[in-house]
Amino acid sequence: GDSVTQMEGPVTLSEEAFLTINCTYTATGYPSLFWYVQYPGEGLQLLLKATKADDKGSNKGFEATYRKETTSFHLEKGSVQVSDSAVYFCALTSPAGGTSYGKLTFGQGTILTVHP
C-alpha cells in the first residue's frame, strides 16, 4: 500500500536558520502530495500542496517540489522564525483507483523547535 516516510525528529534550529524536512513516498501512479502543519494545541492546517511532477508548492516562505524521479517532497524554508515551531506532516492521496484515493496517508510527523 501507499506510505510516507519523514525524517526523524525532533529538529531544533536557531532563528533565521535554513530548514529542510525530508519526505519520501511510495505510491502507485501519480499521487497528490501535501504538507500539513500542527501548531501546539491545534488541529492540522494545510501548508502547501503539489498535484503533479515538478510542481512546486509554496506558502508562508515554505516550499516543496514534487520530485517523481526520487519520490520525494522535501519541505524547505530559507529563514525560520520562532513562530514556525510546530509539528509538520507530509501526506499523500492517490488518484481514483489508488490505495489512498479519498484518504490521506500521513508520515509520522516531524517536531520543529526554533529558538530565538
Added chain:
Amino acid sequence: NAGVTQTPKFQVLKTGQSMTLQCAQDMNHEYMSWYRQDPGMGLRLIHYSVGAGITDQGEVPNGYNVSRSTTEDFPLRLLSAAPSQTSVYFCASSIRPLDRNQPQHFGDGTRLSIL
C-alpha cells in the same frame, strides 16, 4: 465560521467504559473522517464517511463504531475503552472525497486517556 468542532477537548476514561466523541461541521461537506494520532506514527485513519448514511472502515477500525445520520455530524463511539486507545483523535471534513484540489479541514482534536 466554526469549521470542524470536536467535543470534548479532553477526556479520561477507565478501561471498559464507553463514550462518544462528537464531531460537527458547518460547511456542508460530504466527506468526513476520524484519525488517531500517536507519537512516531503520524495520523491513521479510523473510519470515514462519503455522505449521510454511508460509512466505511479505515486503517485502524477495531474498537470503534461510527454512524452518519446527518451531513453535519459524525460521532465516533468507543464501545469498551482499552488503554491502547489512549491517543489524540482528530475529525476532518472536505467538500467531497479527497482529490487533488480539495484539502481536508481538521478539528482541534480530542485528547483521550484510558486508565
